[in-house]
Amino acid sequence: MNNTETKKKKEEKNKKRVAGWQIALVGAFLFYMLIPIISTYVFSVATRWDRTILPEGYTFEFYGKATESSYFGITLRNSLILSLTTVLASLIIIVPTVYWVQIRLQRAKPLLEVLMILPFGIPTVVLALALVRIYTVPPFARSPFLLIGAVVVYSMPFMYRPVSNALQAIDSHTLTEAGQSLGANIFRILIEVIIPNIFPGLLSGSLLVFATVFAEFTLTSLIVGARFKTFPLLLVEYTRINGNVAAAFSVISFTIAWIVSMLILWVGTRSKSASTETIQAR
Amino acid sequence: MPNRKHKSDSVSDWAGFIPFLLFCLTFEIIPILFLARGSFLQKGTGQFTLLNYVNLQHPLYIRSFINSIKLSGMTALVGVILGTLIGYAIYRWPSERMREFLITLSDVTTNFAGAPLAFAFVVILGLNGVITQFLAQYLNYELYPDFSIYSFSGLILAYVYFQLPLMVLLILPAFAGIKKEWQESAQSLAANDFQFWWHIGIPVLVPSLIAGFTLLFANAFGAYATAYTLVQAKLSLVTLQIGYMIAGEVRADQGIGMAMAVVSLIIMGLSIGAYQIAASRARRWSKR
Numbered sequence: 213m214n215n216t217e218t219k220k221k222k223e224e225k226n227k228k229r230v231a232g233w234q235i236a237l238v239g240a241f242l243f244y245m246l247i248p249i250i251s252t253y254v255f256s257v258a259t260r261w262d263r264t265i266l267p268e269g270y271t272f273e274f275y276g277k278a279t280e281s282s283y284f285g286i287t288l289r290n291s292l293i294l295s296l297t298t299v300l301a302s303l304i305i306i307v308p309t310v311y312w313v314q315i316r317l318q319r320a321k322p323l324l325e326v327l328m329i330l331p332f333g334i335p336t337v338v339l340a341l342a343l344v345r346i347y348t349v350p351p352f353a354r355s356p357f358l359l360i361g362a363v364v365v366y367s368m369p370f371m372y373r374p375v376s377n378a379l380q381a382i383d384s385h386t387l388t389e390a391g392q393s394l395g396a397n398i399f400r401i402l403i404e405v406i407i408p409n410i411f412p413g414l415l416s417g418s419l420l421v422f423a424t425v426f427a428e429f430t431l432t433s434l435i436v437g438a439r440f441k442t443f444p445l446l447l448v449e450y451t452r453i454n455g456n457v458a459a460a461f462s463v464i465s466f467t468i469a470w471i472v473s474m475l476i477l478w479v480g481t482r483s484k485s486a487s488t489e490t491i492q493a494r
Numbered sequence: 495m496p497n498r499k500h501k502s503d504s505v506s507d508w509a510g511f512i513p514f515l516l517f518c519l520t521f522e523i524i525p526i527l528f529l530a531r532g533s534f535l536q537k538g539t540g541q542f543t544l545l546n547y548v549n550l551q552h553p554l555y556i557r558s559f560i561n562s563i564k565l566s567g568m569t570a571l572v573g574v575i576l577g578t579l580i581g582y583a584i585y586r587w588p589s590e591r592m593r594e595f596l597i598t599l600s601d602v603t604t605n606f607a608g609a610p611l612a613f614a615f616v617v618i619l620g621l622n623g624v625i626t627q628f629l630a631q632y633l634n635y636e637l638y639p640d641f642s643i644y645s646f647s648g649l650i651l652a653y654v655y656f657q658l659p660l661m662v663l664l665i666l667p668a669f670a671g672i673k674k675e676w677q678e679s680a681q682s683l684a685a686n687d688f689q690f691w692w693h694i695g696i697p698v699l700v701p702s703l704i705a706g707f708t709l710l711f712a713n714a715f716g717a718y719a720t721a722y723t724l725v726q727a728k729l730s731l732v733t734l735q736i737g738y739m740i741a742g743e744v745r746a747d748q749g750i751g752m753a754m755a756v757v758s759l760i761i762m763g764l765s766i767g768a769y770q771i772a773a774s775r776a777r778r779w780s781k782r
Contacts (some may be wrong), residue, residue, distance in 0.1 A: 225536045230588060237583040245603050245659065248614035251624050255617045262622035265631065309514040310699070324511075327518050333766040334526065335716035337736040338755040342525035344740055345532065361521035371597065429608050429719040434740045448609045448723055450618070461619060463609040473602040 249466055256459035278460040291443040294356070294432070298363045299418045302371045305364065307414065308377050311402055315388050328372040331365050339366065341432035356440045362431045370420040378413025379406075392401040416479045422434050423472040427465065507617075526759070533752035544683065544750035547757075554730060555754060560716055563761075565646065569653040570710035573594040574703055577661025579668050585669040597666070600659035607656040612723035615652045619643040644725055657710045664709065668702035668776060701775035708769040712762050732758050 256274055258267030278284060313320050331339075331437065343362055347353055384406060391401035429444040437445075447465060450458040536543040550556070584596045618625045620643055629635040641647050672695055680690040718733040725734075732754060739751035 227754060231586075234583040234587060240581045241596075241658070241662075242599075244600055244655065246616050247625075248611070248655065249603075249606075251614060251618045252614040255624075261624070262627070265628055266626075290702075295572075297504055305517055309511065311721075317511055320508070320511050320578060324514075327514075329766070329770070330518075330522065332712070333759070333762045334522070335718070335733055335755075335758055335762060337718050337740070338526075338529070338717075338759055339522070339731045341736055341740050341755050342529040343521065345748075346525045346528045352759050361517075365518070365522045381620070395501070409750040423520070424607065427605070427610075429722075430737075443720070444609050447613070448719075451609070451613050451723060458613055462613050465610040466606070468632055469606065472576060473598070473605075 220461070252459050252462050252466065256463045257454065258456075260467055263448065271293045274456040274460045276452075278457045278464070281446075283441060286445040287441050287443045290440055291426055294360065294363065294428075294440075294442060295422045297360055298367060298425045299421050301364050302367060302421050303359060303414065303418065306368065306371050306417075307375055308402060310379055311384065311406055312370065314379050314384050324466070328369050331368055336366060336430040337434065340431050344435060346438070354436055354439070356436055359432060359435045359440065362435060363425050366425045366428070366431060367421045370424055371417040372416035373418070378410035381413075382406075382409045407488045412479055416476050419472050421478065423469055423476075426468060426472075495690075529752050530759075532755050533749065534553055535749070537747065537749055546747070546753035549747065549750050550753055550757065552750075555735065555750070558730040558735045558754075559757070561646070561730060562758075565649060565653065565731065566711045566714035569657050569714050570707050572650075573653050573657030573661045573710045574706045575641050577631060577658050577706065578697075578699070578703065580658070581665035582669060589598045590763055593631050597663070600662045604659040604663065607717060608719035609723045612652055612654060612720045615643050615655070615724070617626045618652065619648065627751050644728055646725075646729055649724060649729070650725060650779065653714050653717065656720075657714065661710060664706045665702055668699055669761075672698055680701065701772045705769050705772035705776050708765045708772060712765040712769065715758070715762060715765070741768045 254267060255261055257270050259269035259271050261267040275346060299466070309324070313324050339362055343358055344354060347358055348428070352358055387405050387409065388401055391405050392398075427444055428442070429448065432440070432442050433445055433448075443465065445463070447458060447461040450461055533545070533546050534542055536545065584593055587593050587596070617623060619637070619641075621638060623643070624752065626637045629637055643651070676694055677690060680694060685693075718734065718737060721729075721731050721734055722737065725731075736751055736754055736758070739748065
């Protein structure tokens with residue numbers, strides 16, 4: 213007994229050591245992943261950084277210039293409108309459907325899964341081309357309304373997986389039957405019983421969709437373009453006008469992505485990490 | 495479930511699915527089918543034709559497909575190889591905190607594709623980029639003009655940035671599927687590390703590697719924003735060409751744009767289909 217215990221401890225001690233090849237690989241990985249981002253953060257506060265290894269000085273003037281731009285407020289507002297509307301539309305379209313399939317229409321589950329995976333097989337430019345070609349009549353042609361439809365389709369897998377996982381984790385049949393025996397209709401059960409029970413799933417799906425849509429460039433620029441300019445469009449524009457201001461915009465965009473990712477992680481609680489959600493969504 | 499399947503029941507059951515189906519039809523399925531149909535129609539007369547596909551043989555479009563396939567294939571291959579090695583290093587890392595940090599980092603960075611990422615690469619590897627400067631001043635090595643972030647080689651670096659962490663996230667569950675008991679039994683049968691990996695480890699990983707390659711390939715093939723920000727007209731890619739046609743920046747025949755879209759849908763469909771098959775094979779191991 214004692215002997216095996218010491219052996220175990222020895223093994224554990226061995227395991228605790230990090231091998232040289234691991235340090236090399238993980239170090240290179242960290243370098244590759246972090247240097248572009250850190251450099252952009254530094255570049256956005258550097259006065260001049262094209263002749264020396266370290267910046268010649270530091271300043272916040274580019275953030276001033278970035279926020280002074282008349283488009284800054286408008287594009288930020290448009291991006292927020294687009295992301296929040298998409299989250300809302302996505303919740304309204306997906307949550308009741310997934311719930312319904314779970315309790316009443318298990319037969320449709322394979323069809324649902326296929327429909328949810330489909331957007332991954334369609335390049336965003338192709339979706340944009342298809343929508344622009346078929347909806348040519350105003351007020352729908354190249355409208356923000358069409359854009360919202362497109363981004364809901366594009367971000368659907370990110371909402372579906374967390375919602376579906378959360379629904380499977382609770383006993384929705386028993387909850388529904390209990391609600392029905394108390395005389396509640398299916399809508400009331402969904403809103404008052406099911407949704408509170410799957411709330412973490414809804415929240416993490418919503419955050420994923422929010423982050424995806426907030427950074428969306430392709431569909432926005434090709435479907436509506438300048439008529440509904442969002443933050444990523446402004447950023448791309450500035451990469452050609454002023455590099456320092458573009459860096460400030462990139463930093464804002466990275467920071468939002470980090471914050472949302474941390475929130476997803478925090479919401480994802482102990483059971484399911486955001487990364488498994490991202491992978492399973494594909 | 496009690497069997498309560500009357501016909502009326504079944505109809506009302508499906509009714510609950512209709513709104514979602516209508517949404518998908520409106521914003522996805524019908525537009526795509528309409529697009530596919532349009533690619534077979536003659537401009538003006540509306541008669542059936544294969545001309546749009548024949549016209550794809552123009553050197554510009556052939557080059558676009560070759561560039562896109564090369565870029566996707568190369569970054570997927572680099573992503574799979576490096577991602578698997580890095581994934582294994584992370585998997586064997588003793589501290590759980592560090593493992594969690596690296597997984598979170600992968601999770602965040604794989605979604606960093608697009609304009610901000612493209613610009614970050616200009617900051618470090620542009621003509622006056624940080625690393626470009628460092629190499630010139632300390633190692634006396636001029637990166638330009640042999641390399642350019644605005645070219646094919648630059649795109650590879652930028653694409654690998656989002657491919658690598660995606661592969662790490664994909665491969666980690668596969669490593670968890672290689673059970674310690676197998677390694678122990680192999681050891682007790684006097685197999686060395688090489689024999690274990692050659693006969694057991696790698697065969698178990700193969701479905702995950704194929705799944706990784708196909709998903710990464712599709713991920714790169716469909717990408718647009720990164721390439722749009724970096725190379726623009728300097729390099730032709732399928733997604734860029736389709737984008738120009740929508741924006742009306744080139745006076746090309748719309749029929750060719752639709753034919754291009756259909757061919758890229760087929761390429762994407764094949765890789766996503768292969769991914770689904772490989773991923774379900776891979777799950778057989780990691781589930782246990």
